Amino acid sequence: MSSDSHGHAMEHAFRQHHFVDAEQQFETSKLGMWLFLATEILMFGGLFVGFGLMQSVYPEAWVAGHHHLDRIMGSVNTVFLLCSSFTMVMAVYAASTNQKSKTIINLIATLAFAGGFMVIKYFEYTHKFHDGLLPGRYFSYAGGGPPEQAMFFGFYFAMTGIHGFHVLIGMGLITWILLRAMKGEFSSAYYTPVDLVGLYWHLVDLIWIYLFPLLYLVS
């Protein structure tokens, strides 16, 4: 390695020996990420299908259930996630164009929007816990309405819960690449982790794009 040119040595620092070159390694990583995202879509897909089927069977319970959700909080969270997706893609862009400080600032902004999302989620959840708007046999809401609301809140907590868990994992991953970016590990020659965490983060945003109208905007 010591006899290599500087550029070559840099590539050797991150390229694994079983890849032809850095670009093949990057494309392979990305392909693997997309396959993972496809499994994520199918996993959430099961919940979406169940939600849609039960909505067609118990439409009045779905309308009654969604009245307990706060549209303002849901809308603000939608804006938070869309903005976080924007700052994430800006971080990928900055990393791929050797702008270290812009990468760091955008990753911190993404974390801030994600944190805002979780704070609002916390207030929504505690409100529902307090009112007894819980899944299945834990449903103890005193305000009446169709009993199948218990099923609506089963879907609500399963879908937003798994989604929220993805947001938390995403925050962990963004923190990880933020620390690596601060150490100056990324450049136009190598920014694969930033790109892949970005793809994951956009998928979390994409799922929320469907969750928001389905859960909050039933009419």
Place this chain on the structure above:
Amino acid sequence: MSEHHDAHAHTHSAMPYVITLGALLVLTGVTVGAAYVNFGSPTINIVIAMFIATCKATLVALFFMHLRHDKPLNAIIFVSSLIFLAIFLAFPLIDIGSRDKIHPYGLRVREQPKQAAPAAPAAPPAAAQH
């Protein structure tokens, strides 16, 4: 070696991302506004909301997830997962939508005893309570 990677990296400006974000925020406003309008039936409202959500998802996939300039294989994986999801959704919906053509209560079996109660001669108050 490095100029090879530079050619691969994004050489465009950040402007498309700003425009995409603007479009996404506008579409969010549109979908919230549409929820307050009655288009005739709840089904039409859901179809409109899902159409707007799909427009937003397309923008995210094409621009934020770079599918527009990416290798086609990644887009094929993404779209095929959506196709299989559509199949997954379509067939149970057809099933449930046609249940009441062969069974009067469809999936709402919980309501069967109540409907069957008048036919039972004994203990009508207990049946009504049920």
